[in-house]
Amino acid sequence: MCPGLFGKLYCRHSELSDTAESKLMDSIEKKTLNVDSMTPSDPMNVLIVGVGGQGVIMVSKVLATMCQLQGHTVKQSEVHGMAKRGGTVFSHVRFGTQVWSPTIPKGKADIILALEWAEGLRWINYLDKNNGTFIADTQHIVPPFACLNRKRGALTGYKTHLPGEVLDYVHVGYALDATAIASEIGNYRVSNTVLLGTLSTVLDFPLDLWRRVIGESVPPKTIDLNLKAFEAGRRWAEEARKNGMAPDQSPVIVPDDQPQPEEDNFELVLTLEWCKGCDICVKVCPERCLILNSEHKVELTNADLCTGCRICEWLCPDFAIDVIKTPHEPQTGMSR
Amino acid sequence: MDSSSADSFNIRDFLRLDMFPHFLCPGCGHGIAMRALLWAIYELEIPKDKLAIVSGIGCSGRIGAYIDANTFHVTHGRPLSFASGLALARPDLNVIVITGDGDCLAIGGNHMIHACRRNLNMTCMMLNNEVYGMTGGQASPTTSEARYTTTSQSGCIEPVFDACALATAAGASFVGREVTIHLPDLKDLLRQGLAHKGFSFIEVLSDCTEVFGRKNNLGESPEMILSQKSRMRPSSYGSVDGNIVDEPFRANTLPTGILSRNERPEYGDTYRKHAADIRALKSGK
Numbered sequence: 001m002c003p004g005l006f007g008k009l010y011c012r013h014s015e016l017s018d019t020a021e022s023k024l025m026d027s028i029e030k031k032t033l034n035v036d037s038m039t040p041s042d043p044m045n046v047l048i049v050g051v052g053g054q055g056v057i058m059v060s061k062v063l064a065t066m067c068q069l070q071g072h073t074v075k076q077s078e079v080h081g082m083a084k085r086g087g088t089v090f091s092h093v094r095f096g097t098q099v100w101s102p103t104i105p106k107g108k109a110d111i112i113l114a115l116e117w118a119e120g121l122r123w124i125n126y127l128d129k130n131n132g133t134f135i136a137d138t139q140h141i142v143p144p145f146a147c148l149n150r151k152r153g154a155l156t157g158y159k160t161h162l163p164g165e166v167l168d169y170v171h172v173g174y175a176l177d178a179t180a181i182a183s184e185i186g187n188y189r190v191s192n193t194v195l196l197g198t199l200s201t202v203l204d205f206p207l208d209l210w211r212r213v214i215g216e217s218v219p220p221k222t223i224d225l226n227l228k229a230f231e232a233g234r235r236w237a238e239e240a241r242k243n244g245m246a247p248d249q250s251p252v253i254v255p256d257d258q259p260q261p262e263e264d265n266f267e268l269v270l271t272l273e274w275c276k277g278c279d280i281c282v283k284v285c286p287e288r289c290l291i292l293n294s295e296h297k298v299e300l301t302n303a304d305l306c307t308g309c310r311i312c313e314w315l316c317p318d319f320a321i322d323v324i325k326t327p328h329e330p331q332t333g334m335s336r
Numbered sequence: 337m338d339s340s341s342a343d344s345f346n347i348r349d350f351l352r353l354d355m356f357p358h359f360l361c362p363g364c365g366h367g368i369a370m371r372a373l374l375w376a377i378y379e380l381e382i383p384k385d386k387l388a389i390v391s392g393i394g395c396s397g398r399i400g401a402y403i404d405a406n407t408f409h410v411t412h413g414r415p416l417s418f419a420s421g422l423a424l425a426r427p428d429l430n431v432i433v434i435t436g437d438g439d440c441l442a443i444g445g446n447h448m449i450h451a452c453r454r455n456l457n458m459t460c461m462m463l464n465n466e467v468y469g470m471t472g473g474q475a476s477p478t479t480s481e482a483r484y485t486t487t488s489q490s491g492c493i494e495p496v497f498d499a500c501a502l503a504t505a506a507g508a509s510f511v512g513r514e515v516t517i518h519l520p521d522l523k524d525l526l527r528q529g530l531a532h533k534g535f536s537f538i539e540v541l542s543d544c545t546e547v548f549g550r551k552n553n554l555g556e557s558p559e560m561i562l563s564q565k566s567r568m569r570p571s572s573y574g575s576v577d578g579n580i581v582d583e584p585f586r587a588n589t590l591p592t593g594i595l596s597r598n599e600r601p602e603y604g605d606t607y608r609k610h611a612a613d614i615r616a617l618k619s620g621k
């Protein structure tokens with residue numbers, strides 16, 4: 001079912017740091033090329049992951065329809081309801097002569113199609129280590145809950161690995177900046193169709209059927225755009241295979257070993273003679289660390305909570321608050 | 337939105353500190369607009385000597401007096417006329433007019449349309465709080481329908497002026513609108529208006545908490561400023577060149593951001609060139 005697969009990682013975009021590049025090269029060399037070594041499994045398991053709003057469901061519906069039209073039994077199950085824009089969305093598509101369970105067991109996915117890089121990494125343990133194909137957009141969408149520490153300069157909880165670093169977990173990997181390709185075509189939103197194009201090169205389905213099903217699954221106004229995106233995704237995969245990997249064109253992902261930035265420290269200076277007790281700062285502070293005291297003047301209750309966001313400073317109509325950036329030593333609020 | 341200069345901007349460098357605290361009521365949005373203006377001036381690195389601030393009458397007009405620069409507090413409705421003379425005589429100055437909805441659109445309405453028409457190089461910041469705050473809360477040309485004021489005790493029944501549409505139609509070459517709660521955006525808009533060569537008209541939707549807010553039961557200052565978000569539509573819904581491309585998706589919302597912009601000739605340049613031509617013609621005789 002899966003034609004010519006390559007024990008390689010194909011990636012695209014911008015520069016890699018030297019260390020990251022050599023790491024990537026090392027790990028590539030350790031692998032031998034096992035073209036056509038993958039035994040097609042039955043049922044075939046495709047896991048599609050991404051975040052809300054990217055079109056995970058559209059991709060899985062296209063795939064499921066394709067399988068049906070090809071005479072396979074298909075089971076598709078998805079989780080999406082909890083994911084407003086930005087939340088995690090995934091869809092299992094299983095097809096073959098007979099499918100019992102609708103969900104893919106860990107380590108058994110033949111293909112993971114990730115519309116967002118970190119989502120792909122989160123699900124990588126579902127991939128069949130020895131035979132699995134990993135296709136991922138290298139774009140990052142950092143979810144709000146990765147930014148719980150809102151201090152400026154603080155690290156987000158959004159950790160990523162370089163494409164080279166995931167090689168140990170995948171048999172074949174395609175890391176492409178589908179969002180950039182889609183933007184070049186005219187709308188970043190068709191990145192999901194770009195990835196479908198790449199997917200179509202590893203599945204043995206007739207090309208005109210892909211085009212037909214995509215045409216039927218997208219809004220009529222966007223058919224042309226989506227077909228272009230589909231072709232671009234195919235072309236990318238074909239070129240990547242022809243040229244092999246291009247180490248100078250890999251996603252920019254901050255390596256984990258880079259020096260950690262220090263959090264900035266802020267001091268809140270309150271000019272009480274100017275404060276008129278309008279309550280604006282108290283209500284707009286996202287950390288809720290300001291109050292009005294018994295004299296109806298602003299007061300900082302917990303200096304540790306203050307992130308230095310400056311919202312109180314900006315919206316105080318009486319200029320009674322100054323947020324001052326201080327060198328890296330925490331200080332408590334004071335009045336002047 | 338660009339707030340990279342936030343760490344280095346200190347508003348106190350631009351204030352007449354001996355006059356503080358200022359006279360505005362608690363929570364009045366004009367103070368926030370003033371911060372945005374001073375921040376924009378700071379970012380453009382305009383020297384105080386080259387700054388001329390002309391303001392009219394009203395709460396809005398008062399804020400000019402707190403700015404440490406060349407300030408000129410003039411008669412009701414006429415700041416644009418004084419400023420026109422100033423901009424013509426001293427093209428090296430950055431002329432900024434601070435005016436209010438009543439000052440600019442009612443008493444000074446005539447001056448406003450002709451200032452837009454001439455397209456002299458200056459920036460007009462109109463603080464729109466929908467009311468004459470200083471004089472006790474009378475209805476102004478921008479008081480929304482059904483709002484209570486001291487002169488519309490059973491709700492205002494007059495239609496409002498859309499100041500930005502008026503400015504565009506009259507020929508202002510840069511027109512924008514912003515709310516005070518989006519302070520960095522307001523600062524960016526003012527900065528672009530100040531940098532624009534020609535007449536820039538910027539409407540700032542501000543809150544009169546003590547008079548208008550109280551009379552209309554709009555809540556305390558925080559509620560009033562937070563409610564600005566639901567009344568506004570961000571500029572991203574406009575197209576790149578500043579033209580509005582869609583209809584409001586909620587009733588009673590106004591578009592913000594740069595609403596129109598063009599590069600038509602600035603009147604001062606035209607005037608000076610014309611004068612030079614005539615002079616050359618005369619001396620040639």
Ligand code: SF4
Nearest residue numbers: 275276278279281316
């Ligand atoms: S916003 Fe300013 S004036 Fe209002 S309570 Fe806070 S510090 Fe005081």
Ligand code: SF4
Nearest residue numbers: 285306307309310312
């Ligand atoms: S800077 Fe002001 S608004 Fe921001 S967290 Fe600190 S006190 Fe709150």
Ligand code: SF4
Nearest residue numbers: 361364395469544545
């Ligand atoms: S009357 Fe209204 S506009 Fe004037 S200072 Fe008071 S709140 Fe502001």
